Amino acid sequence: MKTLLKLTFSDKAVPLLERFEFGNSTGGRQVSVRSHDALGRGALEEGVFPWNRGMRALSVLLLRAHVAFHEGGILPVISGYPGSLAAALDYALSKSPHWLVGLFGSDSAGCPNIDRLIRRTNPECTMPGPVSLGVNEHVLDVSAIEIFGAGGRLGPPAARSLIEELVAEDERTQLARAQQRGAPIGAASRQGEPCPFGPAFQPYWDRLSPRERGMLLDEEALAHLCPEEAALATAAVTPGTHVIDAFCGAGGSAIGFARAGKRVTAIDICRERLEMARFNAALYGVDDRIRFVHGDARELLHSLEGETVYLAPCWGEESTLGQRRSKLVSFTPLGGEFVRTALKGGRNVVLQLPIHFDFNELKSLGRPVNVSEDRVAGELFSYSALLRAA
Ligand SMILES: C[S@@+](CC[C@H](N)C(=O)[O-])C[C@H]1O[C@@H](n2cnc3c(N)ncnc32)[C@H](O)[C@@H]1O
16 A cells, blocks of 8 residues: 555644544554544544644644655754653653554554654653654655645645644743743743753843754854844845845854745854754754855855845954943954955845944945844844845
8 A cells, every 4th residue: 555644734723633644555544533622532532633732743744744845855853852842742752642653553563653654863852952853754755745724735835834833823822821820921931941051051041932942052052043033033124035144153043034935045164053053944944945055154155146145243342441342343254344245246234233233333334224123022132234235
């Protein structure tokens, strides 16, 4: 029997998986439907699954595999720390509940097919770092994944929207549960979880959302990461459909541009940092919209396409009479010279500026400038200065 894997979603504002069909030569054909009990109690019956976080995570993973297959991207992984959507699927896989085994059936020796279909790295986060889950393409034929809505078969763009909605709904539900428990919301709710890089990095960790905490980072990448809220704010004021992120780091800003629907060319001189960015982009399901280029932006910039160049360098700062100020010369590498080179290509340039930046200097660049604020949980994180092409 050829592999068959069909996921049918409802057409509701918040999508629900209604039906799951799987068939292959070893497991035969299984059909499971969603439990109509909100608590998923009916899932104890044969052929019924609960619409819980583990099932939502599995749906996201399969939807992303479907998109990657049709759009030519690499097969995705979902990953995260305890409390994340990925960790919910990891937990379900460890517990092997009746409904999860029932989705994919068992082989002739009675072993659940699910155990071979999903690859897990660092199950239950027993080692430092996140758990990662991916589809085992040697066992599951991803070309067989088909997605349906109430109106019939859905293509990759609709599958992408489903992923966004499922992830957003999960974040809303988690937030509402935290509120019910009386936990603080917003940035305050993120505080309290110890930073894996030690107390010195706690303030950087506290500003990250649960999803960002599943990213691959090192200490420096964490300290420099543009949090998603600020990255999306920057993307909203960045013109053009193709952005070159000349100093992409672990990918905070590049992911923001890609989530806003732009194509991105992401450069970093540090190969490890670039690999982090690639992993992190996959975590957000946007790795196929980003081209990752290893090298020195000073040498690469002139040969790459893109209407807008985004510059978020490592900023230094000076202190005069107790006043902290960052200037273009404190920009590593090459200070203001690099900004002038970027402007020469006739492209728009967006500069991420630290909150202590000396704005007088921008006048010397001879371009009209629009400055906007990037905030995280209401607090000023940085400025984005748009220097429009002449
Ligand atoms: C401030 S971080 C960027 C952070 C990033 N916007 C984010 O949200 O994760 C600056 C990055 O520039 C890289 N870098 C420094 N000099 C570079 C050069 N000449 N060409 C390309 N990348 C460079 C560093 O390796 C570092 O990862």
